[in-house]
Amino acid sequence: GFAATEVLYNEAGAVIGVATGDMGIERNGEPGPNYTRGMELLGKYVLIGEGVRGSLAKQLIAKFDLQKDREPQKFGIGIKELWQVKPENHRPGLVQHSFGWPLGMKTGGGSFLYHLEDNLVAVGFVVHLNYKNPYLYPFEEFQRFKTHPAIRGTFEGGKRLSYGARAITEGGYQSVPKLTFPGGALIGCSAGLVNVPRIKGSHNAVLSGMLAAERIAAAIASGRSHDEVVEIENEWRQGDIGKDLKRVRNVKPLWSKFGTAVGVALGGLDMWTNTLFGFSFFGTLKHGKTDAQSLEPAANHKPIAYPKPDGVLTFDRLSSVFLSNTNHEEDQPVHLKVKDMALQKRSEHDIYAGPSTRYCPAGVYEWVEKDGEETFVINAQNCVHCKTCDIKDPNQNINWVPPQGGEGPVYPNM
Ligand code: SF4
Numbered sequence: 001g002f003a004a005t006e007v008l009y010n011e012a013g014a015v016i017g018v019a020t021g022d023m024g025i026e027r028n029g030e031p032g033p034n035y036t037r038g039m040e041l042l043g044k045y046v047l048i049g050e051g052v053r054g055s056l057a058k059q060l061i062a063k064f065d066l067q068k069d070r071e072p073q074k075f076g077i078g079i080k081e082l083w084q085v086k087p088e089n090h091r092p093g094l095v096q097h098s099f100g101w102p103l104g105m106k107t108g109g110g111s112f113l114y115h116l117e118d119n120l121v122a123v124g125f126v127v128h129l130n131y132k133n134p135y136l137y138p139f140e141e142f143q144r145f146k147t148h149p150a151i152r153g154t155f156e157g158g159k160r161l162s163y164g165a166r167a168i169t170e171g172g173y174q175s176v177p178k179l180t181f182p183g184g185a186l187i188g189c190s191a192g193l194v195n196v197p198r199i200k201g202s203h204n205a206v207l208s209g210m211l212a213a214e215r216i217a218a219a220i221a222s223g224r225s226h227d228e229v230v231e232i233e234n235e236w237r238q239g240d241i242g243k244d245l246k247r248v249r250n251v252k253p254l255w256s257k258f259g260t261a262v263g264v265a266l267g268g269l270d271m272w273t274n275t276l277f278g279f280s281f282f283g284t285l286k287h288g289k290t291d292a293q294s295l296e297p298a299a300n301h302k303p304i305a306y307p308k309p310d311g312v313l314t315f316d317r318l319s320s321v322f323l324s325n326t327n328h329e330e331d332q333p334v335h336l337k338v339k340d341m342a343l344q345k346r347s348e349h350d351i352y353a354g355p356s357t358r359y360c361p362a363g364v365y366e367w368v369e370k371d372g373e374e375t376f377v378i379n380a381q382n383c384v385h386c387k388t389c390d391i392k393d394p395n396q397n398i399n400w401v402p403p404q405g406g407e408g409p410v411y412p413n414m
Pocket residue numbers: 336359360361362363364365382383384385386387388389390400
């Protein structure tokens with residue numbers, strides 16, 4: 001029921017805790033009748049495990065310059081549905097993965113399909129957020145993926161139960177920020193520890209929590225507090241997390257540089273040489289641009305025509321958001337902060353043709369004509385907290401901050 005919205009520092013500049021947000025602030029920013037102040041939660045050390053692109057981690061990375069001398073973090077947007085399928089289409093334990101289609105060879109991404117228990121199938125599609133074409137529509141790519149002849153049969157006669165979306169980190173070994181700062185450390189997806197070819201990060205998230213807990217327990221036992229536990233930063237690359245990520249460090253940059261067909265093959269070769277000989281022909285490749293910088297002006301690209309949803313196998317965004325159980329009190333300040341509205345119009349709309357209206361998997365953003373003016377409308381109550389807008393806006397003009405309380409999507413079975 002609480003979101004940490006603020007980092008607390010002592011006079012020396014070390015982190016000493018977090019504060020939860022105030023509740024009951026009305027849309028106009030004024031305290032309403034149910035107004036309650038947030039609480040300060042203090043500790044000798046603070047571990048930040050907020051998931052991908054956390055709002056506190058983002059502030060800490062900037063304040064302590066933790067990304068210095070590292071490659072930019074890279075991301076993908078993963079969109080997922082849970083289906084109940086007909087028993088004859090269910091094969092418990094079956095796992096399927098694919099690359100490419102319907103994305104084409106120049107945009108990175110792929111799918112997963114897991115047959116779970118009780119005739120349940122989880123299906124999802126990840127689009128790498130370094131895509132260039134602002135007309136690309138990740139949600140529609142996912143819907144189209146389900147229509148592939150090798151896939152659609154699984155869902156025929158089935159029922160969609162849930163929907164969700166979340167960004168994932170993809171930068172890997174060379175993008176992990178410095179993990180420690182005075183008074184705490186980043187762990188899990190705040191640190192960006194996903195192994196991209198394994199599509200897996202929970203193992204490293206657990207290991208990073210264990211490493212931090214052990215080193216911090218030892219620091220507290222020796223009477224320390226609020227200092228920098230540099231042991232965490234100094235040790236993770238030599239440990240299991242570092243070994244796991246180092247072997248696969250070139251897969252994402254090769255995929256980005258050479259496209260799906262050649263890049264994935266080269267990535268496979270690179271993983272072989274790294275695993276067998278501890279050696280890479282490529283050294284450690286760079287990612288270069290951020291995902292926001294990768295987007296190109298609309299004039300360089302053609303709009304993409306996506307088929308209309310059939311309401312059986314493919315759906316629209318709003319009926320999908322309904323299945324995410326997303327809930328926000330409407331009478332509160334909008335939690336998606338556009339820093340400069342004139343820039344949004346001048347650039348996001350005029351130059352990039354409004355990519356937020358497509359990359360958002362919840363249909364939060366719209367450009368609507370009002371009084372003869374194109375106006376940016378933010379349907380914040382639909383937000384499923386995936387963080388894609390915070391990552392992909394070409395001008396980094398959208399800042400995601402936590403809404404009040406523990407609001408957002410509820411994923412009981414995802
Ligand atoms: S508004 Fe941003 S964080 Fe919310 S669902 Fe859309 S892209 Fe994701």
